[in-house]
Amino acid sequence: MSNYRRARVPGATYFFTVNLRDRSSDLLVREIDLLRDTVRATKARHPFHIDAWVVLPEHMHCLWTLPEGDSNYALRWKVIKFAFAKRLPIKERRTNTHLQRGERGIWQRRYWEHLIRDDLDYQRHFDYIHFNPIKHRHVQRLVDWPYSSFHRAVRTGIYSWNWCGGGELQDEGFGEG
Template sequence: MPRKHKELHATPMLHVVSRGVDRQDVFERPSDRAIFERRLDDAFRKHQVELLAYAWMTNHVHALVRNRDGDVSAAIGETLGLYARHFNAITDRVGPLWEPRFWATPIESDAQLLQTVRYIHRNPLEITGTSKLVEYPYSSFAVYTGERRAPAMLCTDPLERLLDPVRHRKRVLRPQRGDRLPFAFLPPQTTTSLDEIRLAVESVVDAAPTTRLPTRLVTILLAVELRAGTTAEIAAALAIDEGTVRNKAHLARRRLARDPRFQILRQRIFDSLPVR
């Protein structure tokens, strides 16, 4: 779970995410992001916080930050607050621009750090596609592949020991099966449809035609796990009610925890999904 704000001062490295209220756009013109970066740079220097990696999207922002005996909450809060004043002034709007609290997840290992940087750098994929991801100007990806100079606000030293430019480029651009799974509290990098899950279930069933398998239960479990739709959408597609979806998903999670055969079945179906 994300770390509460009062604990952030004790965490050296964090993945921070903030989203526009009601998921509204927080950047409307290129100059908006430039102003956001200036506000961030000033606040981070003031509060002794370092920016290690980032991706500024349309309605949310990702930042990997390191606390240098400073105050991450104050640095982020000041950045978001000052930028909101700018945005409200130029768009003639009033009220909060960002959701009431930002999310911050502590980084506790090198493996988690690598996956977090990969997640951040893959965020613009839906905008750019794979071929032009490195050209996205509002991300630190091209900095760590050696294709763009680091801006003054970015501290690259902590990551350079872990990120070989060629390997990092391949790691980010090459899809992984795990991209279908949620990343902590964040959405999956690759969407999964209920039809894809059904096809994967059918392929596993066809491989073991004489074995009776709990296909309905595992289909519902994977649909919920992989966020193939809202509860209402899954219920409508399977011609059941929302309560049944929730109850079956709960039953499947309990079975997954104690039944090795069910674990194997779920994994086989997941492994049958295409990597993309």
């Protein structure tokens, strides 16, 4: 067992990176409606604010702010990952450990989390999230990536349409607050 420790501050804002086990998969965008439904249901039971979110084919980044007095983001990720996997047919390769534990082989076991420390740290992570579809060469203009809160950020005046390349408004699905 590792000595891995996570920072837990009630009511704080956190940056997360969550990966699929199969980094060549497109499961997250192929099953985007299921992912959105799962996140929505999790938020209803365990509230949190989505500051920013981008979903790429095999990983996602997000900024969440937890309610005051609550630091349990691990529960939320457990619910999201479990509920998403539960509603998919079992097609992935599973190890003996997965089988012994009754686990699916969809997600990487851990995820990356970072406690946001100040306004500059927040802005850097917010921008990093939204720039990711260009970074990974999925699009040349951010407006062309539909699985992002970038569109909400434009509507609310945080970004201009031409931030890193602009265009027309599209629905993004992770824009609800």
